[in-house]
Amino acid sequence: MPLLELDCITQAYGDHVVVRDLSLSLEPGQIACLLGASGCGKTTALRCIAGFEPVQRGHIRLEGQEVSGSVHVPPENRQIGMVFQDYALFPHLSVLDNIGFGMGNATRKERQARVEELLERIGLTGQGHKYPHQLSGGQQQRVALARALAPQPRLILMDEPFSNLDVELRERLSVEVRDVLKAMGTTAILVTHDQHEAFAVADMVGVMRDGRIEQWDTPYRLYHCPATRYVADFIGQGVLLPGEVAGPEMVRMELGLLHSDLPLECNAECMACGKNCHLDILLRPDDVIHDDEAPIRAEVVHKAFKGAEFLYTLRLPSGRQVLSLAPSHHDHALGEKIGIRLDVDHVVAFLTQP
Numbered sequence: 001m002p003l004l005e006l007d008c009i010t011q012a013y014g015d016h017v018v019v020r021d022l023s024l025s026l027e028p029g030q031i032a033c034l035l036g037a038s039g040c041g042k043t044t045a046l047r048c049i050a051g052f053e054p055v056q057r058g059h060i061r062l063e064g065q066e067v068s069g070s071v072h073v074p075p076e077n078r079q080i081g082m083v084f085q086d087y088a089l090f091p092h093l094s095v096l097d098n099i100g101f102g103m104g105n106a107t108r109k110e111r112q113a114r115v116e117e118l119l120e121r122i123g124l125t126g127q128g129h130k131y132p133h134q135l136s137g138g139q140q141q142r143v144a145l146a147r148a149l150a151p152q153p154r155l156i157l158m159d160e161p162f163s164n165l166d167v168e169l170r171e172r173l174s175v176e177v178r179d180v181l182k183a184m185g186t187t188a189i190l191v192t193h194d195q196h197e198a199f200a201v202a203d204m205v206g207v208m209r210d211g212r213i214e215q216w217d218t219p220y221r222l223y224h225c226p227a228t229r230y231v232a233d234f235i236g237q238g239v240l241l242p243g244e245v246a247g248p249e250m251v252r253m254e255l256g257l258l259h260s261d262l263p264l265e266c267n268a269e270c271m272a273c274g275k276n277c278h279l280d281i282l283l284r285p286d287d288v289i290h291d292d293e294a295p296i297r298a299e300v301v302h303k304a305f306k307g308a309e310f311l312y313t314l315r316l317p318s319g320r321q322v323l324s325l326a327p328s329h330h331d332h333a334l335g336e337k338i339g340i341r342l343d344v345d346h347v348v349a350f351l352t353q354p
């Protein structure tokens with residue numbers, strides 16, 4: 001049985017529909033992420049799950065039991081833990097007391113054992129006597145996670161939990177949070193606009209747009225097999241280059257012929273002949289390989305040093321540009337023409353808009 005099911009939920013503020021027919025299902029122990037641009041409705045969806053907002057249509061079920069829809073179970077009876085962007089720790093309570101705060105029904109001994117266990121999980125053993133202001137931002141957020149986990153909730157909801165932290169710490173903490181959640185078998189949903197966080201933490205990611213989930217998929221598939229132009233553009237870097245269907249599973253483009261393992265998207269007439277449909281082909285920087293032996297030459301118009309790699313922007317003979325990631329010992333000057341070839345695992349193609 002899924003731990004959480006959202007069945008076509010809709011929520012509006014007045015006339016402004018913010019969440020539209022949103023459905024998803026989470027298995028116990030799964031970590032999901034709602035990812036999207038500011039204002040797409042991620043926080044509102046999370047607030048509906050927590051019970052802070054009623055849903056106007058649809059149903060939410062936790063462990064098969066309806067909590068929103070024809071009934072409305074209040075937030076405090078849903079056994080859901082929350083982690084917020086600003087940590088929301090009690091400043092006048094020690095770390096120990098913050099973590100133990102929500103364990104009202106436990107005995108002193110149980111509470112102590114649980115808090116010690118969680119302190120160890122978050123790497124703060126021996127620091128329980130400190131107060132929030134004596135901790136770094138990353139440590140405070142780990143305490144906030146421990147506090148949310150302490151009462152053994154059915155589900156943890158995290159709203160932009162890393163956005164107050166600097167980039168390096170954000171990456172490290174997102175991996176640590178995933179490890180803690182996985183070690184405890186906790187089901188969780190993260191809300192963020194940062195795809196690196198989403199990819200570091202979640203098993204499944206829903207890319208949201210305008211209140212809807214545009215694609216619900218694994219991070220790998222979102223990157224390599226985006227279902228729509230919007231997802232292709234929102235996730236990762238890349239360019240769309242024009243191509244032409246040369247057969248049901250083959251496309252011709254400026255950089256050569258590409259074989260697709262799936263039938264290419266065609267319009268009805270093209271289905272009949274299997275040729276000449278115009279497509280836009282997605283090329284990621286890792287699809288375009290720098291190779292001195294390759295006959296196709298492209299001019300370096302921009303380069304960004306990434307440490308282990310350069311991200312080159314290259315101009316093709318047609319004037320169109322592609323991105324290419326190359327190991328950083330291949331250090332080429334602006335204006336230089338370098339050989340490139342394609343190494344595309346899956347062809348991602350969208351029918352050219354008339």
Ligand SMILES: Nc1ncnc2c1ncn2[C@@H]1O[C@H](COP(=O)(O)OP(=O)(O)OP(=O)(O)O)[C@@H](O)[C@H]1O
Nearest residue numbers: 013016018036037038039040041042043044045193
């Ligand atoms: N309480 C409210 N009353 C009226 N409108 C609201 C309320 N809360 C949110 N909205 C509007 O709903 C839309 C979606 O907001 P929401 O916070 O869910 O988006 P979000 O994707 O989480 O954005 P962000 O990343 O900026 O937090 C926005 O246009 C916002 O202005």
